[in-house]
Amino acid sequence: xxxxxxxxxxxxxxxxxxxxxxxxxxxxxxxxxxxxxxxxxxxxxxxxxxxxxxxxxxxxxxxxxxxxxxxxxxxxxxxxxxxxxxxxxxxxxxxxxxxxxxxxxxxxxxxxxxxxxxxxxxxxxxxxxxxxxxxxxxxxxxxxxxxxxxxxxxxxxxxxxxxxxxxxxxxxxxxxxxxxxxxxxxxxxxxxxxxxxxxxxxxxxxxxxxxxxxxxxxxxxxxxxxxxxxxxxxxxxxxxxxxxxxxxxxxxxxxxxxxxxxxxxxxxxxxxxxxxxxxxxxxxxxxxxxxxxxxxxxxxxxxxxxxxxxxxxxxxxxxxxxxxxxxxxxxxxxxxxxxxxxxxxxxxxxxxxxxxxxxxxxxxxxxxxxxxxxxxxxxxxxxxxxxxxxxxxxxxxxxxxxxxxxxxxxxxxxxxxxxxxxxxxxxxxxxxxxxxxxxxxxxxxxxxxxxxxxxxxxxxxxxxxxxx
Numbered sequence: 001x002x003x004x005x006x007x008x009x010x011x012x013x014x015x016x017x018x019x020x021x022x023x024x025x026x027x028x029x030x031x032x033x034x035x036x037x038x039x040x041x042x043x044x045x046x047x048x049x050x051x052x053x054x055x056x057x058x059x060x061x062x063x064x065x066x067x068x069x070x071x072x073x074x075x076x077x078x079x080x081x082x083x084x085x086x087x088x089x090x091x092x093x094x095x096x097x098x099x100x101x102x103x104x105x106x107x108x109x110x111x112x113x114x115x116x117x118x119x120x121x122x123x124x125x126x127x128x129x130x131x132x133x134x135x136x137x138x139x140x141x142x143x144x145x146x147x148x149x150x151x152x153x154x155x156x157x158x159x160x161x162x163x164x165x166x167x168x169x170x171x172x173x174x175x176x177x178x179x180x181x182x183x184x185x186x187x188x189x190x191x192x193x194x195x196x197x198x199x200x201x202x203x204x205x206x207x208x209x210x211x212x213x214x215x216x217x218x219x220x221x222x223x224x225x226x227x228x229x230x231x232x233x234x235x236x237x238x239x240x241x242x243x244x245x246x247x248x249x250x251x252x253x254x255x256x257x258x259x260x261x262x263x264x265x266x267x268x269x270x271x272x273x274x275x276x277x278x279x280x281x282x283x284x285x286x287x288x289x290x291x292x293x294x295x296x297x298x299x300x301x302x303x304x305x306x307x308x309x310x311x312x313x314x315x316x317x318x319x320x321x322x323x324x325x326x327x328x329x330x331x332x333x334x335x336x337x338x339x340x341x342x343x344x345x346x347x348x349x350x351x352x353x354x355x356x357x358x359x360x361x362x363x364x365x366x367x368x369x370x371x372x373x374x375x376x377x378x379x380x381x382x383x384x385x386x387x388x389x390x391x392x393x394x395x396x397x398x399x400x401x402x403x404x405x406x407x408x409x410x411x412x413x414x415x416x417x418x419x420x421x422x423x424x425x426x427x428x429x430x431x432x433x434x435x436x437x438x439x440x441x442x443x444x445x446x447x448x449x450x451x452x453x454x455x456x457x458x459x460x461x462x463x464x465x466x467x468x
Contacts, residue, residue, distance in 0.1 A: 096160050101160075113139070144324070150319040182259070194449070194452070198444045202441050213230040214230070290465045310370070327343065388464045391460045
């Protein structure tokens with residue numbers, strides 16, 4: 001009986017629940033939106049889902065922090081790990097200089113010895129030495145001082161000092177490269193965001209045209225061909241929007257990485273308000289300035305001077321070296337034949353005679369490496385001259401494009417207005433309108449990119465010459 005009641009309750013429960021529902025129509029799902037259209041709406045109308053249904057004010061969204069170019073540069077200098085790596089390597093090179101210079105200072109060692117020997121024993125094998133062994137416990141100090149090695153150690157110190165300066169210039173070059181990368185990614189992010197705004201406006205404009213043509217087609221005032229062209233133009237605008245969104249996120253990811261963040265940061269980039277000026281006219285002065293200030297060239301020049309000093313030091317291996325030696329100490333426990341203290345001074349000259357041509361080979365190696373360093377300096381000077389001239393030409397071309405793209409935008413907008421007016425009056429075809437829309441979109445994108453292209457080219461030119 002309990003089972004029958006349970007079955008009746010299970011069957012009756014859904015009907016009772018439906019009966020308690022105020023309106024069955026209110027529970028029906030709304031007409032599904034096609035997935036492509038839904039994703040498109042989310043793409044160009046990101047705030048659509050945040051609008052409340054009943055008109056109640058929604059909670060304000062967290063505003064992304066604003067970031068200027070100057071703040072981005074300061075942030076990168078603090079957080080980018082490449083800056084820290086270059087600085088640490090420069091500090092390490094200073095310790096190398098101290099290591100080499102230590103050979104000019106005296107060396108002192110303290111010794112404590114204790115020996116328990118067999119009475120009247122003698123060493124009879126193992127080498128040419130004093131065979132007598134005495135019981136003893138003693139302590140003493142020995143000092144060794146280099147008198148001269150005819151300039152070898154001094155040249156090694158000078159070589160290490162030049163290498164240290166080269167590392168410091170490399171650290172400065174790394175800093176300049178990071179600043180250039182910050183400028184590149186910052187202006188690229190601004191550029192892609194400007195293109196994204198153009199793409200959104202293009203989608204809105206072409207959606208309006210497509211809706212108007214669709215309404216006219218339903219009323220038999222336009223043909224299906226017109227509607228097809230309008231939908232094609234709208235689809236092209238949507239594809240442009242998708243690419244612009246992807247490029248915008250990729251540019252922000254690149255900027256976040258340069259700033260030292262491991263993940264994508266949501267930032268609102270502030271426009272650069274610096275006035276746009278024409279590039280310098282004298283290219284020869286820029287090349288001269290670059291050859292005098294570029295840290296990469298200065299680093300290579302210091303490396304060449306270090307190689308020169310090392311070559312001289314390796315050649316000095318063939319010369320003798322003279323050292324002074326001294327020792328003093330006492331023996332509290334000793335044999336009766338030994339005094340209670342000892343002391344001696346002396347000098348030693350080490351004269352190389354033959355070692356299988358090792359020193360000669362090292363001298364030749366250092367000479368060849370010095371010549372290679374000199375040629376690298378010459379090659380870098382040529383490349384710097386080429387890079388400065390190329391960046392100067394790019395900056396001039398980008399500056400000239402500013403006026404051309406502005407004129408292109410004005411003419412394309414005028415042509416679009418005329419084409420729309422002709423199409424509404426029935427004097428123009430949908431092909432003419434589509435072509436005008438395409439040219440207007442290209443003009444807006446070119447104009448949006450032109451300003452950032454020039455700022456980027458100007459940053460590259462400053463990097464190539466005087467630095468950022």
